[in-house]
Structures are given as structure tokens and as C-alpha cells.
Amino acid sequence: MPPKDDPETAALKQELQALIEQCKGLQKGFSDITLEAATSSAEDLPRIKATTRRMLKGHINKVTSCHYSGDSRHLVSGSLDGKLIVWDTWTGNKIQVIPLRSAWVMCSVFAPSGNYVACGGMDNMCTVYDVNNRDSSGTAKITRELAGYEGFLSTCRFLEDSKIVTGSGDMMITVWDLEAGKKLDQTPAHVGDVCSMSLKAELNLIVTGSVDRCIKLWDVRTLKCVQTFFGHEADVNSVCFHPSGQAFVSASEDKTARLFDIRSDQQVFVYRPPTANSSLTCCSVSQSGRILLAGSDDSTVHLWDLLKGEHNGNLQGHENRITGLSVADSGIGVATSSWDNAVRVWG
Secondary structure, eight states, X not given: OOOOOOHHHHHHHHHHHHHHHHHHHHHHHHOOSOHHHHTTTSOOOOOOOOOEEEEEEOOSSOEEEEEEOTTSSEEEEEETTXXXXXXXXXXXXXXXXXXXXOSOEEEEEEOTXXXXXXXXXXXXXXXXXXXXXXXXXXXXXXXXXXXXXXXXXXXXXXXXXXXXEEEETTSEEEEEETTTTEEEEEEEOOSSOEXXXXXXXXXXXXXXXXXXXXXXXXXXXXXXXEEEEOXXXXXXXXXXXOTTSSEEEEEETTSOEEEEETTTTEEEEEEOOSSOOSOEEEEEEOTTSOEEEEEETTSSEEEEETTTOOEEEEEOOOSSOEEEEEEOTTSSOEEEEETXXXXXXXO
């Protein structure tokens, strides 16, 4: 049994619980209508019949991440085989294979411009490659190696070609100037590993999810936390902005996906798979804002009607845990990565 709290600790816990209940009461004041009531007049979503359009084979170990370029055509994937691959998702061809100095890659992202890709992982470093310039060996040139982390690099997003924001296992988020190779800003973000990040560049906002079960909203210009969201009961593995910028979704080890509304400062819906046996590893939202997608340990991607909360089916084909999910800016394609060594493009 755990040791009994001393009187001071017990009093502090009691005070904290009272504050939490007070916050919940204030939140209810903003919750003038439920999502179900607000969307009751919306037409039901037809059954989604997405199939695998491209099977991208080339990695020889678990694929840990994938991310679309801003052109909605090119995709980067990172794998424990120590390679990044840049794909043309329209043809299924490999554009570039980039060998990494460390095989333990956890994240790989494209700059919206398509000029750069970045990756990082257990090497405690963020490495940026220029896909338009090759070195003497013919592979994409390393433009920056951003070191100084005290934990693994779990997530990153390009703010622009010359600026990147990262989240890491040392509980920090950091903004870097890529031209100078210097930190512009850094702040302790959570009280656990930062797991995931989503960017809404036009609103200067990022949202982060963490092992500490919290989700935080940040003004990327000042790196100040503007809101904190609670609800999940285990690690928040993934977060993704709704296209409106007024809400975001999350996926967690607690086997649920959730919708949070920024204006009312609270969770508005919980989505559970029909058989909630597996944790949800990654999530995204269709460009229409109507479909929630969440990858799972059960090798499928679950689909929900975001407005009505109804489970709409699964994307089936992968043979192992889904690790990454990226929706093209055009809204036409969805890419997924998996421990089955493959990347699939759905449409």
C-alpha cells in the first residue's frame, strides 16, 4: 500500500480537488448546449468507403511516422530502418531515400513549402534536411542539427522554412531559428513527456499533448500557455486542430478520442471504438471538419462522425499498430504508417 499522506499534503490535495470542482462548475456555465443537441438537425453521414489507393513499400522495419507536404502530393515517412523516404503519393514512387545517423526516429515532418524535412527521436536531436540540395553522396543535404535536448525528440512542426517548433521528452517545447541554428525561445511545457503537437499557423497557435494527461494551447509568438484542458485518464498520444481553429481532437492510451472546444474551454465529446480494446495512437480531422480519424493498436483507423459522435467504420489493411496519420491539405488523401513496415494512402 502507498504511504499515508502527511496532514499538510492531505490538506493540499483537498484544496486542489476543491479548485478542480470549482473549475468544473465554471465550465458548466459556458456549456449552454450539448454537442448532440446542437447537431441533432444535421443529416447523418453516409458510410465512408475509403480504400487503399497506394501501398508504399520500401521500409524494412517499423514505420513510426508520416507527414504530407503542403502540395498534398509528397509525403515523408520515418522508420526504425534508419531511413526517411520522400514519396510521390500519386505514383507510389520513391523520390528520395535519406539515411539517418540514428535509426531511432520517432517523428518526421515536411515543411509546408516542401523544401525541407525534419526528423528526430532517441538521438535527442532535431535534424533538418534540404530536399532540393544533395551532398556529395547524392542524398539530401543536412542544413541543421539542433542539439541540446535532455530527452528524446517526440514531435516537431515547421512554422516556416526558417523556423521550427519542437516538443521533447524533457517536457520542453522549443522554437528554433534554423538559419542561425539558435533557440529563439524555450519553455517547460508539461510535467511529463511532450508526445504530440498540432499547429494552426494562421492563428499563431500550437496545441500539445503529454504523458501528464493534459493538453495545452500556446501562443507560438510568445510561447505562453493560454489554456489547459483536462479529461483524459492516460497519456495523450496525439492532438490535431479542427480545420476551423476553434476546436481540436485528441487520441489517448485511455482508449478514447475526444473533442475539445477552445471557446468554451472544455471537452465537448468522447469517442469510443465499438470494442475499446486498444489504445488510440494518432488522430486527425478531415478538411470538411466532419470526420474524425484515429489510428489504433488494433491495426485499423477508426472513423467517427465528429458532429454526431457515431462510429462510421474502419480503414482496414495494415497488419500492425498504426503509428502515424496525415490528412492532405487538399482533403483528398489520407496517409497512414504502421509497425507492419508499410505506408498506405487512402482515398
